[in-house]
Amino acid sequence: MVRAVGRSSEILAVEGVSVSLSGREILHDVSFRVEGGEFIGLIGSNGAGKTTLLRVILGLVEPTSGQVLIAGKARSRRNPLIGYVPQKIGLDPDMPIRARDLVGLGLDGHRFGVPRPSARRNALIDEMLEAVDATRFAEDRVGNLSGGEQQRIMIAHALISRPRLLLLDEPLANLDIRSEQEVVALVARITAEQQVAVLISAHDMNPLLPVMDRVVYVAAGRVASGTTEEVVSTETLSQLYGHHVDVIHVNDRVLVVAGRENDVHHSVEPNSPRWSA
Amino acid sequence: MMLLSISSSVFEPGFFSSAPVHVALIVGAVVSVVSGVVGTFTVVRGQSFAGHSLADIGTAGGSAAYLIGITPLYGFLAMNLMAAGVMELIGIRRPRGRDLATGIVLGAALGLAALFLYLDTTSSSTTGATVNVLFGSIFTLPPGMVPVIAVLSLVAVGFMLVLYRPLILSSLSPDLAAARGVSVRPIGIGFLVALAIAVSLSAITIGAILSTALLIGPAAIALRLTKRTGHAIVTAAIVGIAATWLGILLAYDSYYWMPSNRAWPVSFIVVTLIFVFYLVVDLAVGRRARPRRSPMVPETG
Numbered sequence: 369m370v371r372a373v374g375r376s377s378e379i380l381a382v383e384g385v386s387v388s389l390s391g392r393e394i395l396h397d398v399s400f401r402v403e404g405g406e407f408i409g410l411i412g413s414n415g416a417g418k419t420t421l422l423r424v425i426l427g428l429v430e431p432t433s434g435q436v437l438i439a440g441k442a443r444s445r446r447n448p449l450i451g452y453v454p455q456k457i458g459l460d461p462d463m464p465i466r467a468r469d470l471v472g473l474g475l476d477g478h479r480f481g482v483p484r485p486s487a488r489r490n491a492l493i494d495e496m497l498e499a500v501d502a503t504r505f506a507e508d509r510v511g512n513l514s515g516g517e518q519q520r521i522m523i524a525h526a527l528i529s530r531p532r533l534l535l536l537d538e539p540l541a542n543l544d545i546r547s548e549q550e551v552v553a554l555v556a557r558i559t560a561e562q563q564v565a566v567l568i569s570a571h572d573m574n575p576l577l578p579v580m581d582r583v584v585y586v587a588a589g590r591v592a593s594g595t596t597e598e599v600v601s602t603e604t605l606s607q608l609y610g611h612h613v614d615v616i617h618v619n620d621r622v623l624v625v626a627g628r629e630n631d632v633h634h635s636v637e638p639n640s641p642r643w644s645a
Numbered sequence: 646m647m648l649l650s651i652s653s654s655v656f657e658p659g660f661f662s663s664a665p666v667h668v669a670l671i672v673g674a675v676v677s678v679v680s681g682v683v684g685t686f687t688v689v690r691g692q693s694f695a696g697h698s699l700a701d702i703g704t705a706g707g708s709a710a711y712l713i714g715i716t717p718l719y720g721f722l723a724m725n726l727m728a729a730g731v732m733e734l735i736g737i738r739r740p741r742g743r744d745l746a747t748g749i750v751l752g753a754a755l756g757l758a759a760l761f762l763y764l765d766t767t768s769s770s771t772t773g774a775t776v777n778v779l780f781g782s783i784f785t786l787p788p789g790m791v792p793v794i795a796v797l798s799l800v801a802v803g804f805m806l807v808l809y810r811p812l813i814l815s816s817l818s819p820d821l822a823a824a825r826g827v828s829v830r831p832i833g834i835g836f837l838v839a840l841a842i843a844v845s846l847s848a849i850t851i852g853a854i855l856s857t858a859l860l861i862g863p864a865a866i867a868l869r870l871t872k873r874t875g876h877a878i879v880t881a882a883i884v885g886i887a888a889t890w891l892g893i894l895l896a897y898d899s900y901y902w903m904p905s906n907r908a909w910p911v912s913f914i915v916v917t918l919i920f921v922f923y924l925v926v927d928l929a930v931g932r933r934a935r936p937r938r939s940p941m942v943p944e945t946g
Contacts, residue, residue, distance in 0.1 A: 423820070426820070426823075426824040427824070428820060428823055428824060446824070446825055446826020450824070452820075452821060452824045452825075454818045454820045454821045456818065457817050457818050457821070458691065458816060458817055458818065459817065460691070462688070462868045462869075463689055463868075464685070464689070464867070464868055464871055464872055464873055464874045464876070464877035465689075465813065465817075465872075465873070465874060466872050466873060469873065469874070470817070473810065473813065473814055473817075476810065477810050477811065477813065477814040477822075477825060477827075478810070478811060478814065478822070478825040478826050478827050479810055479811075480807050480808065480809075480810070480811065481806065481807060481809060481810065482806055482809045482810070482875070483809075483810060507872075508872070509872045
């Protein structure tokens with residue numbers, strides 16, 4: 369899928385970011401860029417540093433070195449250009465919060481006081497619910513919705529304030545295969561419509577292959593970025609992991625598997641994709 | 646004539662002319678409103694255990710107040726605010742730390758409460774202080790306390806109304822709230838202050854050991870009945886007022902029930918009413934309000 373719209377300007381630049389948490393280096397000299405309107409997959413196994421990287425971009429974690437630029441400016445907390453869907457939301461079925469209330473909190477949840485309903489606020493919420501195809505369960509408690517339905521609501525929550533970059537932390541974790549496909553299709557469609565760039569983290573890149581423009585691959589705190597063909601290759605990923613891995617294509621699906629210890633690859637060309645390490 | 650006789654058998658003689666009953670009805674209503682507002686958020690934030698622990702910890706403050714001769718409310722309040730502060734200090738930044746912190750503070754405070762109650766009882770050779778601290782003193786509150794209770798209630802409810810939206814957001818996800826520019830920690834401290842006030846007020850009304858019932862019970866009932874935060878708060882407050890008023894009436898009447906002319910404790914009746922309300926609501930809406938099951942998928946965390 370080619371997303372030509374709104375790709376004129378750079379929305380995110382991560383420049384030489386290193387992060388150490390309690391003495392352990394989580395990210396090492398990470399650099400990559402996201403242009404306006406791009407759909408980027410942030411791929412890596414659990415514990416590779418994906419969530420930390422997203423938290424740095426959000427301003428929740430201070431990098432030990434390097435910097436993050438949002439639309440060319442130094443990142444600040446509460447950046448209205450960024451929408452965020454966290455991995456875990458504390459949603460109990462008993463929570464007295466309807467789906468539409470949660471979407472409304474995306475507009476003004478950070479403000480003090482009780483929400484004041486207005487015709488304009490309601491219209492914005494209705495429009496957003498419609499856009500994520502959630503009108504059907506808008507009046508239900510969010511805690512009673514299925515995982516896929518909750519993701520729709522969280523995406524609406526994140527997009528209602530009209531950000532230019534949407535960060536999603538493992539939105540496909542714990543979803544069944546059908547919901548997984550629905551969420552990917554929804555994110556791709558709605559962000560194309562609204563010209564929002566997407567940085568979506570996942571431990572399995574396969575559901576994202578049809579819609580990704582580029583991939584940022586995280587392994588052992590380092591990243592390689594580029595097109596899927598450039599990055600997801602035996603050479604590049606072996607270099608990134610620091611040991612040999614095999615990239616296997618099976619029926620349009622990609623598998624990355626560890627190679628044998630003594631099977632060291634010698635034809636690694638470090639400069640093929642953009643390197644950060 | 647018929648109505649009059651029913652009315653006089655429901656309202657035993659002197660109910661409406663009794664000054665302690667007036668104070669009890671006013672305080673019961675005010676405290677129920679505070680408990681409804683704060684209790685709903687306590688359940689939403691999953692901090693029922695912290696609320697219960699504050700109530701237990703407050704016992705040390707209430708019993709110490711008797712020992713040094715000041716109003717128990719101030720003892721409850723001082724102890725609860727201190728305990729809330731300690732919980733916050735120990736429990737920062739670790740999701741499970743909050744429970745650990747609560748448990749540690751709880752153990753130490755209950756030890757103090759046992760000591761103070763022992764001293765209260767042995768120094769005065771009566772169990773009056775112990776009864777008041779543990780079971781509440783709604784019929785013996787001096788009318789002069791009403792304005793103090795009203796001001797504290799306004800502070801607690803005011804806090805909750807101001808913190809309303811950021812509090813919900815940070816309950817859903819601290820990261821999400823922080824990314825939106827919410828100062829999650831000060832907001833959490835503000836909530837603990839309101840919780841400490843609510844628990845203290847509840848403790849003087851129906852007693853330290855039962856005060857969580859008034860905080861959590863009506864809120865739990867409201868969550869079964871409504872799906873909006875605002876509606877839940879109002880419902881919880883109404884349920885709380887109904888339980889305390891009916892409890893006060895029945896406790897007053899109970900003096901005439903048994904030949905020994907001994908009234909039943911109001912706190913027992915209030916708590917029992919809340920429990921009965923909950924059972925009725927649970928049976929009435931239980932079947933249709935069961936959460937929809939999401940399809941089972943293997944955990945891939």
